[in-house]
Amino acid sequence: MARVTLTDVNKIYPSRGETVHAVKDLNLEIEDGEFVALLGPSGCGKTSTLRMIVGLEAITSGEIAFDGRRVNELDPQRRNVAMAFETYALYPSFTVAENLAFPLQVMGLAEAERTAKVREMAAMLRLEDILDQSPGALSGGQQQRVSLGRALIREPAAFILDEVMSHIDAHLKFRMLFDLKRIHRDLGRTMIYVTHDQVEALALADRVAVMSQAELRQVGTRNELYHRPADVFVADFIGEPPTNFFPVCLRAAGNGAGPARLHVEGEDSDLVFDLAPARAARLRETGAERFIAGIRPQNLHLAGAEANVDVATVARWGAAAAGAGAGAGGAEERAGSRTGEVTAEVTISEYLGERVILTLRNGSRVFRALASPETRAARGERVRLRYDPQNVMVFSASTEALIA
């Protein structure tokens, strides 16, 4: 059991005269017994980070500590970590049972004890029927489970799992996610899970660390990542389909004292987003005029006859509007206090069973919205979309960090 602390960790690879900065000033603290996912697109440095934690890669600068004890100089076999590899790394000449027992054998555990533990692990991962087979005869999913089992069979300071679900089909993955969560709860040990799949990360982890381009962008619970993304990258990466972004310009409505609105840039686009007054104030404080606005497709709702919006959503909008307590008038005047509305033309309608993804166009701006499968909105039709101004995220145009 261990608390894993990474302090100002850097990894620089020399590469043909140049250097590649794979991990930049990474600071991360993983509590004892916590399940943390490292999430990011491929090449973002998450696997380098993980390899430094287990000791397979030298640390260029910075410090990694287990329970406050520096481990930079320790060989992997002395760090007492167990790892499951993306490529499984099963010993091809051993049977499944021997593969599972291998770490115990190296530790010098007695035969009887090994067998008991292997049986226990096999039961947990449903591997009982294939214990005598060789890894070559197994399917990808089975191999992955064996590799997971070999990592889990020890009692290490921390478990490191590198993309362990990447080769498992969707159906089995669902069950594996559940199993892994249960195993984590039963063992109560620190787990670090590397993945590029946000579904896995959000389903499993207590906290998710999002990495991109060698840097740690944000660490937080799934709610924090989804509702308060630290920057454009996180807002874009977390959530499916990805967030719609627009370059916008902050302008006051009417005489300048009125509610602030965000005008999407581009001559041919008439998109305007309303802003909650508190947020507008925060934007003004920055002194900047141009921003990046983001709104999730889930937060854009079809209005009118095409919509078929469920009653609960409408009720919630009503409550939000009442809570804000703003005055009457047309949609123009209600800006910032009530539901905002934009119009756009439907260009693509993707039917996905439980939902429909609409790709919409307003001038040159293309964005997406989710609709219920019963929607009647068809290609070429002009539709109105409602949103809660609270759900409009605004990022700095220069640093891409979240402002409001």
Place this chain on the structure above:
Amino acid sequence: MSDSSYRLVRGLLLAFLGLWLLLTLFPFYWQIITALKDAAETNRTIPTFWPEVWHPENFKLVFAERSNLQALIDSFVIATGNTLASLVLGTLAGYAFARFPRQAGGENLAFWILSNRMFPPVAVLVPMFFLFDATPWGTDSHLSLIILYLVFNMPLATWLMMVFFRDAPRELEEAAYLDGYTPIKAFFKVTLPLVLPGMISVAMLCWIFAWNEYLFANLFVGTAVKTFTIVIPTFTHGSQTLWNLQMAFSLIAMLPPLVLFIVLRRYMVRGLSLGVVKG
């Protein structure tokens, strides 16, 4: 393709293969029947295509000269010794090049080692002779040829082993480290078994090269040590060549590589098709 043109192509193919077999197998046929003729029949102006008198005693007569058997033994010692040395050096170097390319000098050094094989050996024949003449064991010894053949076999072994090690997943070693193995233990217990088929094919290639080598053997050894390759020409004495004995002896010398090939051909094919088919 229509049925008749399919049959035509197939016919042409078979005809070509037949011709090819005829060309390649004829020397072997001639070697075998010559080895079974008596001396008089081999020297006829109009050759016989089938022995008139069968004379299998040739295979026994060859060994009337005891040094002929000794030559086969010497060849065996040299080929085996060289193969073991090539394998040990090539495996270690190949591992270094595959796993630690930067520390091991990178692609350039690996290529330089391979390029030694592209060098025409005749160019260094004489300097090599004087080099080995200066060693305590001299030129006329097993050791001199065992070391000399490393010039050809070690680069081949290094290069091939490097490719085999590159194919062997690194994660297996890393998994073994994390499971508590030291790097040395992981190398011997985890990685080496993976490249064993490759090692066997490399061993065969090295062994056959050292077994067949003639040029350097002819210059270096001949008195205390003799390889079979320099014995074969000695069946020609002045005006007469004992064709039947020469063919019988060379047939016997062909047996060890042939047996090796048949027994280990699975590995041989894998070794030769490297880079074409990924194992």
